[in-house]
Every structure is written in C-alpha cells, then in structure tokens.
Amino acid sequence: MSRLKIKLYRIFLLFKREVREGLKSLIIASAAASGFLFFLIISDAFSITGIDHNRLYLLFLSAGGFIYTSSCFREIHQRDKNSVYLLLPASVFEKFLQRLITVTLIWIFFSLTLYLISSYAAALFIKYIFKMQIPLFNPFVSAIFKAFPVYIINSSLFFLGAIYFKKTHFFKTLLSLFAFFILTAIITTVMARLIFSSEINTVFEYHFEKNLDSMRFSLLDYNLDSMISVIFKSLRLIYYALLAPLFWFVSYLRLKEVEVRNGI
Amino acid sequence: MIGIKNLSFSYGKNSLFSGMDLTLGSGLYGLLGKNGAGKSTLLKILSGLLYPDTGSCKVSVFDPGKREAEFLSNLFYLPEEFYLPALTGRCYIDLYSPFYPSFDKTKLEFLISEFELDISKVLASLSYGQKKKFLLAFGLACGANIMLLDEPTNGLDIPSKSQFRRLVSSAVTKEKCIIISTHQVRDMEDLIDPVIIVDNGTIIFNHSMEEVSEGLRYSFSPLQLSGDEIIHTEKVPGGWAVISKNDGEGKSEQISDDNNIDIEVLFNAVIQKHGIIENILGRKDQTI
Numbered sequence: 317m318s319r320l321k322i323k324l325y326r327i328f329l330l331f332k333r334e335v336r337e338g339l340k341s342l343i344i345a346s347a348a349a350s351g352f353l354f355f356l357i358i359s360d361a362f363s364i365t366g367i368d369h370n371r372l373y374l375l376f377l378s379a380g381g382f383i384y385t386s387s388c389f390r391e392i393h394q395r396d397k398n399s400v401y402l403l404l405p406a407s408v409f410e411k412f413l414q415r416l417i418t419v420t421l422i423w424i425f426f427s428l429t430l431y432l433i434s435s436y437a438a439a440l441f442i443k444y445i446f447k448m449q450i451p452l453f454n455p456f457v458s459a460i461f462k463a464f465p466v467y468i469i470n471s472s473l474f475f476l477g478a479i480y481f482k483k484t485h486f487f488k489t490l491l492s493l494f495a496f497f498i499l500t501a502i503i504t505t506v507m508a509r510l511i512f513s514s515e516i517n518t519v520f521e522y523h524f525e526k527n528l529d530s531m532r533f534s535l536l537d538y539n540l541d542s543m544i545s546v547i548f549k550s551l552r553l554i555y556y557a558l559l560a561p562l563f564w565f566v567s568y569l570r571l572k573e574v575e576v577r578n579g580i
Numbered sequence: 581m582i583g584i585k586n587l588s589f590s591y592g593k594n595s596l597f598s599g600m601d602l603t604l605g606s607g608l609y610g611l612l613g614k615n616g617a618g619k620s621t622l623l624k625i626l627s628g629l630l631y632p633d634t635g636s637c638k639v640s641v642f643d644p645g646k647r648e649a650e651f652l653s654n655l656f657y658l659p660e661e662f663y664l665p666a667l668t669g670r671c672y673i674d675l676y677s678p679f680y681p682s683f684d685k686t687k688l689e690f691l692i693s694e695f696e697l698d699i700s701k702v703l704a705s706l707s708y709g710q711k712k713k714f715l716l717a718f719g720l721a722c723g724a725n726i727m728l729l730d731e732p733t734n735g736l737d738i739p740s741k742s743q744f745r746r747l748v749s750s751a752v753t754k755e756k757c758i759i760i761s762t763h764q765v766r767d768m769e770d771l772i773d774p775v776i777i778v779d780n781g782t783i784i785f786n787h788s789m790e791e792v793s794e795g796l797r798y799s800f801s802p803l804q805l806s807g808d809e810i811i812h813t814e815k816v817p818g819g820w821a822v823i824s825k826n827d828g829e830g831k832s833e834q835i836s837d838d839n840n841i842d843i844e845v846l847f848n849a850v851i852q853k854h855g856i857i858e859n860i861l862g863r864k865d866q867t868i
Contacts (some may be wrong), residue, residue, distance in 0.1 A: 325678075326649060329675075329678050329679055331674045332675060333676070336667070336671065336675055337665045337675070348619055369786040374779075396661065397661075397663050398772075399629055399657070399659055399662075400663055402629055402647065403627060403628075403629070403647075403652055403655070403657055404652065404679060405649050405652035405653035405679040405680060406652070406679070407647070407649040408646075408647055408648050412648065449853065522611070550594075562840070565737075572647075573631075575629060575630050576624055576629035576630060577591070577630060577813055
C-alpha cells in the first residue's frame with residue numbers, strides 16, 4: 317500500500333473507532349435533536365410569521381455545530397482517556413484531520429439529514445393531525461449553501477477552543493469571543509480618537525450639528541468611502557481566506573503539544 | 581534501541597530528572613525505584629506522553645514526542661491506571677488491531693485462552709485483573725517491538741502472574757525491548773534482566789544479573805555479620821541476607837551461598853550503598 321493509502325486507511329480507522337465507541341451517545345443525541353427539531357418546527361408552523369425552514373436549519377447547524385465542535389477533543393483533557401487517544405497509532409495530523417472532517421463536513425451532512433427527516437415528520441404530523449399543509453424544507457437553495465462556508469469558518473474558533481480549554485469549552489470560547497470583541501472595540505475607538513482627534517474635538521465644541529457637517533467635509537479629504545471599502549474588503553478577505561486556516565493551524569500546533577499531564 | 585541523552589524533566593518547579601543518560605538495547609528490563617522516583621514518568625517520556633524539558637530521547641529511530649504513526653504502531657504501553665471503553669473484547673480487537681500492521685490474531689486467540697478470558701463480555705464490566713490480562717494479551721499480540729509495562733502484575737491473581745511471567749519471557753526476541761516498571765519484585769524474579777534502578781530522578785543502577793553475580797555475592801547467615809567485604813545486610817525471616825563483594829575467595833562457615841540474587845535485597849543495597857556497588861560492578865556509563 318502506498319503511504320497515502322495507509323494514511324487514508326488510518327483516518328478511516330479513526331472514524332470507525334469514533335463511531336463505534338460513541339454509537340450509544342450518537343443515537344441518544346440524534347433522537348433528542350430530532351425530537352427537539354420536530355417540536356420546534358411544529359411550534360414555528362403555528363407562529364404568526366409562519367415557518368421559516370432556512371432560519372431554523374441555520375440555527376440548528378450553527379448552535380448544534382458549535383456545541384458539538386467544542387466537545388470534539390474531550391478525550392485529550394480526560395486523565396483516564398487521554399493516553400489511549402494520544403497513543404493510537406495514527407499521526408497527530410491524521411487525528412487532527414479526522415476530527416476536523418467530523419465537525420465540518422460530516423456535521424453539515426448529518427445536521428442536514430436530521431433536519432430533513434424531522435421536518436418531513438413534522439409536516440406529516442401537522443397534515444394528519446391538524447389537516448394543515450406546511451411548506452417542506454428544501455435544502456437545495458443558495459441561502460443554505462452560502463451558510464456552509466460561514467459555519468465552517470466560525471466553527472474553527474470553537475475547534476481551537478475544544479483543544480485549548482480543558483473544560484466548559486463552549487462557554488469559555490464564547491467568553492473569549494466576547495472579550496475579543498470588547499478589546500477590538502476599545503482599540504478601534506482609541507485609534508479613531510488618535511487618528512481623527514482634531515475633527516472629533518471640533519465636533520463637540522460649541523455648535524454640534526454645524527461641526528458634524530464640517531467633520532463630514534473634512535473626512536471627505538481622507539476619501540472615506542474608498543477607505544471604508546478597502547477596510548471591509550480586507551476584513552472580508554481575512555474572514556474568508558485567513559481566519560479558519562489560522563485557527564486550524566494553531567489547533568494543530570496545540571494538539572501536537574498535548575501531554576498526558578494536561579488531563580484533569 | 582532506546583537512547584536518552586542529558587534529559588531533564590520537571591513537574592512545574594519540581595525537577596525530577598536532570599541530565600539523565602540511558603542507553604538500552606533489546607531485552608527484558610526491570611525498572612525499579614521507590615515511590616515518586618520517576619519510573620512511570622520515564623515510561624511516559626519514552627512513549628511520547630510527556631515531553632522532556634531539555635535533552636534528547638530516541639526510541640528506535642523515532643523521537644517519541646513527535647508521536648508518529650509508525651512509532652506508535654511499534655509501541656505498546658500499559659499504564660498502571662488505564663481506561664477500556666464499553667465495548668466487548670471482540671469489538672475492541674476489531675477496532676484497535678488494524679492500527680498495528682504486525683498484529684497476530686492467532687497469537688491473540690492463544691493468549692486469550694491462556695488467560696481464560698471471555699471476549700464476548702463488555703470490557704468495562706470486567707474486573708481490574710481481567711481488564712489487565714486482556715490488555716496484556718492484546719499488547720503481546722500487537723507485534724510492537726517496544727513494550728512498556730507499568731506494574732503489570734498488580735491486580736493479577738496467582739495463576740495469572742505465573743502465566744504472565746511465562747508469556748512475557750517467551751515474547752522476548754532480539755528485536756524487542758520490554759521494560760517492566762514494578763514494585764512487585766518477587767513476581768519478576770528470574771524474569772527481569774537487566775535491572776535498572778531509579779532514585780531521585782537518577783539512574784543509579786543499570787546492570788545485567790550476570791554482571792551482578794560476577795561482582796556481588798548474595799548469601800544467607802543466621803547471624804548478623806560485619807566486615808570489610810560485607811556491603812549490605814538485611815534482616816530476613818530466620819536470619820540475615822548478606823550482600824558482599826564477590827572476590828572469588830572462600831566464604832565463612834556461617835554463610836550459605838545462594839546463586840539466585842534476591843532482587844529485593846539487591847534493590848535495598850543499591851538504594852543505600854549505590855556508590856560502593858557501582859565501584860565494584862564498574863561504571864559502564866549506564867550502557868548495556
């Protein structure tokens with residue numbers, strides 16, 4: 317067998333082990349999620365606005381996905397289990413890739429299947445019990461497909477949190493995210509204050525409205541529209557092209573560093 | 581097979597190993613030491629579960645810290661405390677054996693029957709001793725050339741201990757390096773050779789039993805003896821165990837020689853007088 321085939325075979329073995337060892341939990345979680353979705357769809361069908369499958373599915377994809385991703389490296393933080401996982405004959409990269417595929421591609425497929433089944437079951441239930449027709453979920457729409465890359469990018473942060481934090485991974489990742497946004501807001505405010513200090517100072521002097529107009533004219537000198545456009549384009553590029561690879565790379569490095577003493 | 585050079589390791593601010601050197605070839609090594617001496621830590625460093633602070637550690641051609649798949653498929657580590665999933669033995673074998681290219685299923689079936697295990701039962705429901713026997717059988721069948729066993733006989737019943745001794749001794753080949761860390765030295769007598777003793781994070785003894793027999797004489801005396809040639813005496817039931825320098829000369833009439841060196845007495849002697857013993861056996865830069 318070629319080296320690539322051996323690597324792929326080991327990744328397959330990791331998948332097989334994960335499914336078989338977690339089969340009971342998987343069945344229970346799937347049943348619970350299906351039940352929850354079933355009642356959510358029924359209650360949404362009777363709401364004033366009517367059912368919005370896309371909104372509900374995207375909520376399920378993100379919330380469920382982030383929670384699931386946050387716990388995907390539970391084993392490496394458990395004192396009794398981490399040595400088994402770390403000593404499994406597969407390279408760090410193979411273990412990393414297997415978990416990454418699970419929480420991205422497999423979760424997307426799994427959540428889609430689960431939502432599809434739940435929505436059809438709910439539609440049948442409503443049809444026969446309440447004699448009502450509700451629209452069926454169509455996953456083949458652009459809104460759904462556009463959401464997948466966004467989910468994959470956002471989940472990369474929770475993926476890092478799953479490796480980095482030893483417990484309560486989901487909440488600690490959320491907390492870190494809030495802390496990051498607050499810090500970014502403070503830094504942005506301070507920088508804006510420093511860069512546009514003269515304009516901002518004049519705005520709050522004497523005649524507010526008049527000064528605001530003068531500030532607008534003054535900022536035009538900076539070619540504000542193009543500046544904002546460049547900033548947003550850069551942010552968009554960072555978000556779509558750099559954010560997920562960066563978090564995955566840091567996650568991989570962190571996974572390489574994990575020792576048995578990290579278990580709690 | 582195993583080469584450690586100038587290795588340092590610490591738990592936080594508590595330094596455990598400092599400048600440790602150790603070279604091991606194939607064989608069945610006994611790793612002995614007091615509680616907290618660093619035996620389990622050494623096994624974890626060798627298996628890549630812990631990273632040394634400084635220095636190098638090589639196992640075959642691999643750096644254990646990189647945890648490469650080829651290295652891990654050639655290693656079997658049995659920790660003192662272990663986890664087994666809620667799967668039947670058969671299912672565990674189906675899931676884990678394909679990770680080991682040299683896994684021998686026929687050998688496993690033989691070992692399973694030798695240890696009288698029922699692989700149709702859920703592993704998590706087995707007793708500690710049965711779980712350990714299952715893992716030992718799996719480890720001996722997986723074809724790994726490096727086997728690190730931490731207190732393997734703990735929890736085993738008396739017949740299983742003798743089965744373990746027999747099966748492990750038959751597993752030793754020129755390609756295999758088996759390290760057994762234990763406090764149960766009586767269980768390991770006639771099995772472990774060479775013996776490595778760790779104390780305060782330092783390898784203070786690393787010699788084969790042949791070297792020990794050449795340099796030291798173990799004997800029994802009904803009375804406590806003293807003299808220049810006596811290195812260590814220890815009260816044992818019915819008299820005194822004596823370790824003296826083996827100068828090849830005649831012995832006192834009070835002493836009865838025993839060719840088999842009692843490892844427990846040897847261990848105590850090394851812990852108390854390792855400087856003298858090393859001078860006698862000749863420091864071989866901790867290399868075998």
